Amino acid sequence: MDFTYTETQDMIRDTLARFLGDTYDFETRQKFINSDSGRDPAIWTALAQELGMLGAPFAEEYGGLGGGALENAIVMEELGKVIGIEPYLPTVVIAGGALKAVGGAQADAMIPEIIAGNAIIAFAYAEPQGRYDLANLRTTARKDGSGYVLSGHKSVVYAAPWATHLLVTARTGGNARDRDGVSLFLIDVNLTGIVRRDYPTVDGNRASEIYFENVAISGDALLGGEGTGLPLIEQIVDEATVAVCAEATGVMQKLHEGTLEYTQQRKQFGVPIAKFQVLQHRMVDMFMEVEQARSMTIMGTLKLELPANERMAAVSAAKAKVARGANFVGQNAIQTHGGIGITQELAIGHYFKRATMIESQFGSHDYHMDRYERIVLAD
């Protein structure tokens, strides 16, 4: 057993931490998230071209760094520490993960584009009626000659306003919620009939409602088999879920550190408020949640390679634990700051907002406990 990181992994973390330390201080972040486009594209380009970071989980033959899920977790945790809004999750972890899994000409064509920073890919999977069920789809892709016609509505697609491509889940057959009949497509964002409504999100990101109004797409947009896409989608969403747990670890660590620091400076009744034992115990509880989030992220990441059921149980265990932890650490960071914690001015509140959105991303605590029970406690 060995939980140490390799030299390359340490290097990835250090390089990225240094870069983000220089480019992503809170004030700078606030400036670009409040700008018209909501981001600074130069950062993405630098991540790709100066740091090679967008190649972290890809094989060297594509021009990547030869890593995998652990490298993704490292990058996500560092992004969490600065509440980064870079679309690494949908582009590299999710779309990259799908392309790695299907391989072939599609991977050969797109992965280098991702690594170079030319492609930003948003993941359009959620639907108004679907909650966290990946098979609950009304979006359809109807066969039409050699291609398909896409119709439907996708909800809250993070990073879509910046995207060059969309990774879309749709039904090519079966009824809503069937496991069969689900397919995955990678399409250009500018196709005729794609209507987007863009908006900011409460955690400083940008997202869109996407309406497909009879969008003609070509046959080679299909990733994997027609109608048999669900296992692949579940796999990449599990990979994304542990990546989000890694991000949460970074966010939670900062919430905890920020609280420790503030309570040692803030004086009331003539003493630093960190002297009050009730606050000390609370900060100890926060600390324990951060440590457990880190443990569960590593556990989930290491188990991604196991057979589907074991993988899903592990990922759900991780996400359920992290969701609770993010809730606890976020709320208590604010409470312990007092009034100053609920202002936009301090970074702490923005970490809290991201922690809150992470709670339900790819499934809430309840959703994942339910999935865990169905796999592990089924008799």
Place this chain on the structure above:
Amino acid sequence: MDMEFSPEDLAFQQEVRDFIAENYPAELREKQDEGEEMSKEDFLVWHKILHKKGWIAPAWPVEYGGTGWTPTQRFIWSEETARADCIRLMPFGLAMVGPVIYTFGTPEQKAHFLPRILSGEDWWCQGYSEPGSGSDLASLRTTAIADGDDYIVNGQKTWTTLAQHADWGFFLVRTDKDAKQQEGISFLLIDMKSPGITVRPIITLGGEHEVNEVWLEDVRVPQSQRVYDENKGWTCAKFLLAHERTGIAGVAASKRGIEKVKAIARTEVDGDKPLLANAFFKRKVAELEVDLAALEFTELRSLAGANAGRGPGPESSLLKIKGSEIQQRLTELSLEAVGHYGAPYFRGFGEGDNEHPIGPDYAHRAAPTYFNMRKTTIYGGSNEIQRNIIAKMVLGL
């Protein structure tokens, strides 16, 4: 022991219901239902209707404009207004400075300020907290130095709720630097239009402008606007803290809140059923109802005590703690209920487009409200401070 309303109480309840049904402004209701931002005027329409009816200050003594209702009738009133989702009345004049003025004020102060509070002519704000003095309020440093018939006031207040609308503020200021902390404080009424006052917005997590910094620079305040004796302001402050305890638990509003959460959870689908049929979610709603029942009956017991003439004691801290926790859990449940649509930030939606909506209307404020309501365990004496009070005053530790 019994928990039934008397026939008189029931008749009163009906009267209140009828009055609200006939008089609550339809436009205001519409604005509320659509979750729109409330302006100063919106807050005041209902206030003015109630003033006209003579029902604006149920808690006040009749001689100053109160209704003369029994505590039970007041309870019915707050239940019914919450049930009908009436806009809340601003507490700063009616529930805070008003009672201080009629208890400690001079005849001139009473004659001038009380009618204007009742009519809604003056909007009040509360200037207690300072950057360095939150939980430890008695350490406040804003000074008032006597100068002829006036005081010259200097300092900074913060977290001042809705000071941007305020005509007047009630302030705690230090008039004796050498006395023990609590003994050198005075209670001043200050015209917010006085030269030297600057109000700067603080934007909170949900994006709202609700609180402010208030800077006071050589602000001249007539000594006739001091309430009660010089250096006795802490007495007024303590009175005020203990005074308005009915409603602190927010039971009626939380009941209404639970109904709203249920309505959302009946609309949201989870698989082939409404979310409210999801066993985990339903259990959380049920637990909240049970906790709310515990809070309600704790409040009723304390109300029965008030009926019997016993003043509210430090056990009202219990109502504040449990009430605020329930309010927060409600917002947490709403956010959970709306799923993905908790993320879009409605203040950035831009042009409306009915054909391509961004989630259901009820989802738009779920996250901002959840963020915003973290305040309830911080303000009005944080829940940690309330627990300290119970430990000391109730448990004698």
